[in-house]
Amino acid sequence: MAGLNRRVVLAERPTGMVDERTTVLEEADVPEPGEGEALARVRYLSIDPTIRTWMDDAPGYLPPIAIGEVVRSGGVAEVVRSNSERHKPGDLLFGFTGWQDYVIASEAAGYRDLPSGVSPTMALSLFGVTGMTAYFGLIDVGRVKEGDVVVVSGAAGATGSTVGQIAKIKGAAKVIGIAGGPGKCAWIVKELGFDEAIDYKSEDVAARLRETAPEGIDLYFDNVGGAILDACLAQLAMHGRIVLCGAIASYNDRSALTGPANYRNLIIKRGRMQGFLILDYFDRLPEGQAEVARWLAQGKIKSVEHVVEGLENAPDALNLLFTGGNTGKVIVQV
Numbered sequence: 001m002a003g004l005n006r007r008v009v010l011a012e013r014p015t016g017m018v019d020e021r022t023t024v025l026e027e028a029d030v031p032e033p034g035e036g037e038a039l040a041r042v043r044y045l046s047i048d049p050t051i052r053t054w055m056d057d058a059p060g061y062l063p064p065i066a067i068g069e070v071v072r073s074g075g076v077a078e079v080v081r082s083n084s085e086r087h088k089p090g091d092l093l094f095g096f097t098g099w100q101d102y103v104i105a106s107e108a109a110g111y112r113d114l115p116s117g118v119s120p121t122m123a124l125s126l127f128g129v130t131g132m133t134a135y136f137g138l139i140d141v142g143r144v145k146e147g148d149v150v151v152v153s154g155a156a157g158a159t160g161s162t163v164g165q166i167a168k169i170k171g172a173a174k175v176i177g178i179a180g181g182p183g184k185c186a187w188i189v190k191e192l193g194f195d196e197a198i199d200y201k202s203e204d205v206a207a208r209l210r211e212t213a214p215e216g217i218d219l220y221f222d223n224v225g226g227a228i229l230d231a232c233l234a235q236l237a238m239h240g241r242i243v244l245c246g247a248i249a250s251y252n253d254r255s256a257l258t259g260p261a262n263y264r265n266l267i268i269k270r271g272r273m274q275g276f277l278i279l280d281y282f283d284r285l286p287e288g289q290a291e292v293a294r295w296l297a298q299g300k301i302k303s304v305e306h307v308v309e310g311l312e313n314a315p316d317a318l319n320l321l322f323t324g325g326n327t328g329k330v331i332v333q334v
């Protein structure tokens with residue numbers, strides 16, 4: 001096929017935010033699909049904090065992105081030409097597309113159909129890895145139950161905003177969100193139904209947790225790590241649970257990886273702290289997707305998306321996650 005494939009590749013390993021030295025836009029030939037494969041045009045990219053961790057030359061749950069390699073990310077692509085009976089032109093597929101215009105898609109490469117009736121952006125937000133991380137993290141790992149006092153950090157972000165809404169649906173007595181800035185704090189209360197919001201940029205988080213959760217935190221969903229995790233550990237209720245979902249405070253700065261000083265409270269309060277990865281739940285995605293579809297139809301949950309235009313802006317879109325420039329799920333419309 002004539003034409004060019006624009007690709008954003010990792011040119012250097014970043015030490016902080018990504019910039020024009022670390023990620024570079026280049027052009028290559030459009031790839032040719034082999035037997036049983038399809039050529040697909042990438043339409044939307046899922047912008048996730050973990051992409052930044054894959055750029056480090058450090059052990060992780062997936063291998064680091066190699067220098068010169070297209071930046072890895074999830075995405076939705078539309079089949080434009082097919083040598084496969086499984087895929088026909090116009091089909092929308094989800095997979096690890098990476099930051100580029102065209103991909104070779106096949107079942108063997110892990111591409112799957114979007115959930116039926118779901119828009120491409122919602123397939124990346126509420127019905128995608130993000131929404132399902134909130135769903136399985138809260139329900140399966142955190143075992144949320146009626147009457148719980150639930151705290152979530154990154155509360156105006158993609159995962160956190162969904163966690164807070166699901167906690168309310170599941171009958172939490174109180175949902176407290178921790179977010180950066182008065183605008184985000186007002187938004188999670190007014191628009192998403194959180195009971196309380198703590199602005200970690202201008203308030204004393206530990207003091208506000210004592211005030212808003214005087215009987216202790218039954219369930220803390222941690223998207224951030226660092227000092228906020230420590231403050232939540234200090235305010236844990238008896239048999240409290242902590243779900244370790246992410247540690248964004250240290251992704252751009254590995255020196256910020258310090259141990260939680262208040263971990264002894266897990267002993268005193270007979271608490272449980274558990275990490276998880278959504279990758280382990282991929283077989284169960286239809287179960288979570290069916291449930292959020294019901295909640296969406298009943299008007300009980302909102303999907304909030306922050307769309308950035310243009311493949312060339314994918315690095316800036318990634319940086320939004322670290323400056324807090326996003327509300328809800330960051331998606332690049334290629």
Ligand SMILES: NC(=O)c1ccc[n+]([C@@H]2O[C@H](COP(=O)([O-])OP(=O)(O)OC[C@H]3O[C@@H](n4cnc5c(N)ncnc54)[C@H](OP(=O)(O)O)[C@@H]3O)[C@@H](O)[C@H]2O)c1
Nearest residue numbers: 133154157158159179180223245246247248249277278324
């Ligand atoms: N375990 C898994 O399988 C899994 C899957 C998906 C995501 N995650 C994790 O879930 C977390 C949220 O991901 P997401 O995709 O939903 O991103 P997101 O919450 O939409 O965006 C990240 C948010 O983090 C906040 N933030 C950034 N730096 C911070 C800091 N130093 N301290 C406190 N808050 C900070 C920013 O909001 P403010 O304006 O409030 O600062 C920003 O909007 C990440 O840690 C991610 O790695 C884990």
